[in-house]
Amino acid sequence: MSHFTEADLKKIYDANDDDGNGIFDLAETKKAYAQLGEHAKKVDNFEAEFNKHAKDGHITFNEFKHFAVLH
Numbered sequence: 543m544s545h546f547t548e549a550d551l552k553k554i555y556d557a558n559d560d561d562g563n564g565i566f567d568l569a570e571t572k573k574a575y576a577q578l579g580e581h582a583k584k585v586d587n588f589e590a591e592f593n594k595h596a597k598d599g600h601i602t603f604n605e606f607k608h609f610a611v612l613h
């Protein structure tokens with residue numbers, strides 16, 4: 543596995559924040575998650591995982607870290 547840092551994750555996060563409001567709705571989270579490839583954390587139920595972290599239907603960058611494996 544190649545090195546994958548918080549800075550790498552932030553690049554993916556920013557590139558998928560389509561409306562530029564700094565937070566992710568479900569669609570943005572799904573799209574960014576799909577780009578994580580081998581760095582994606584396995585989740586059984588993506589929407590349930592999203593809803594666990596989401597407040598008002600959105601997650602922040604810190605919460606998006608739950609969907610990735612940093613190393």
Ligand SMILES: [Ca+2]
Nearest residue numbers: 561563565566
């Ligand atoms: Ca957004």
